[in-house]
Amino acid sequence: MSIAGDLIRGHTDAIILARLLRGDSYGYEINKTISTISSGRFELKEATLYTAFKRLEESGCIASYWGDSGAGARRRYYTITAAGKDAYHRLMTEWLETKEIMDKLLRMEE
Amino acid sequence: MSIAGDLIRGHTDAIILARLLRGDSYGYEINKTISTISSGRFELKEATLYTAFKRLEESGCIASYWGDSGAGARRRYYTITAAGKDAYHRLMTEWLETKEIMDKLLRMEE
DNA sequence: ACGAGATACCTCGCCTGTCAAGGTACTTCG
DNA sequence: CGAAGTACCTTGACAGGCGAGGTATCTCGT
Numbered sequence: 001m002s003i004a005g006d007l008i009r010g011h012t013d014a015i016i017l018a019r020l021l022r023g024d025s026y027g028y029e030i031n032k033t034i035s036t037i038s039s040g041r042f043e044l045k046e047a048t049l050y051t052a053f054k055r056l057e058e059s060g061c062i063a064s065y066w067g068d069s070g071a072g073a074r075r076r077y078y079t080i081t082a083a084g085k086d087a088y089h090r091l092m093t094e095w096l097e098t099k100e101i102m103d104k105l106l107r108m109e110e
Numbered sequence: 111m112s113i114a115g116d117l118i119r120g121h122t123d124a125i126i127l128a129r130l131l132r133g134d135s136y137g138y139e140i141n142k143t144i145s146t147i148s149s150g151r152f153e154l155k156e157a158t159l160y161t162a163f164k165r166l167e168e169s170g171c172i173a174s175y176w177g178d179s180g181a182g183a184r185r186r187y188y189t190i191t192a193a194g195k196d197a198y199h200r201l202m203t204e205w206l207e208t209k210e211i212m213d214k215l216l217r218m219e220e
Numbered sequence: 221a222c223g224a225g226a227t228a229c230c231t232c233g234c235c236t237g238t239c240a241a242g243g244t245a246c247t248t249c250g
Numbered sequence: 251c252g253a254a255g256t257a258c259c260t261t262g263a264c265a266g267g268c269g270a271g272g273t274a275t276c277t278c279g280t
Binding site for chain 1 (some may be wrong): 255256257258259260261265266
């Protein structure tokens with residue numbers, strides 16, 4: 001991974017919620033999507049992903065259900081809840097603020 | 111603090127190095143500067159700051175010396191080394207890449 | 221003279237998120 | 251039949267941030 005884990009620490013929840021805003025999905029697919037969108041420069045490790053799902057479900061931001069898998073491995077689908085949408089907007093705002101502040105702090109010239 | 115710790119995890123080193131690029135400084139002052147630049151929206155905790163100094167000094171990115179404090183509390187000044195400047199540029203590049211990827215990942219529309 | 225608050229440093233131990241490593245189970249294709 | 255892909259999950263280690271606590275000096279108001 002070119003982007004180290006610590007650099008996006010705290011942002012995984014936001015990333016997952018953003019993906020689920022576009023429709024229900026499941027772990028494996030979300031991971032692939034993230035990898036594709038970032039052109040392979042960033043990918044969540046499975047352990048991180050499933051820990052995040054658990055955390056998000058416990059906090060009521062997402063809900064899950066087993067897809068009826070006629071064929072293939074069973075999939076656990078996730079849906080974003082109203083609370084999850086709120087969380088997404090909050091995290092998005094935080095990200096924009098973080099970006100702004102970081103850009104100021106990292107600028108070496110005044 | 112309005113910006114949670116995890117959001118800047120992994121970025122503290124870059125922030126400190128960026129500050130030192132503008133000239134030698136010491137812990138207390140760096141912290142004040144960060145607070146000022148971010149309009150008080152973000153401040154490193156002292157424990158975090160001094161841990162980072164130790165880490166950066168051990169990895170050869172910064173060097174320290176005691177300022178001769180005729181009056182007032184003694185100050186430990188830090189200087190950025192050549193290795194530290196390299197690290198800054200690398201971290202800066204990483205930050206720009208992280209920003210780009212995060213913006214893509216957090217966008218809910220396609 | 222004294223206490224409060226600012227300046228200035230530091231350490232210990234907890235918490236939390238990431239991840240390496242390991243496991244399970246099913247399907248497809250050569 | 252075996253390898254590779256799909257798909258899930260857990261455990262334990264690790265590292266960084268930080269709450270809480272400590273030390274020492276100086277300044278300023280009362």
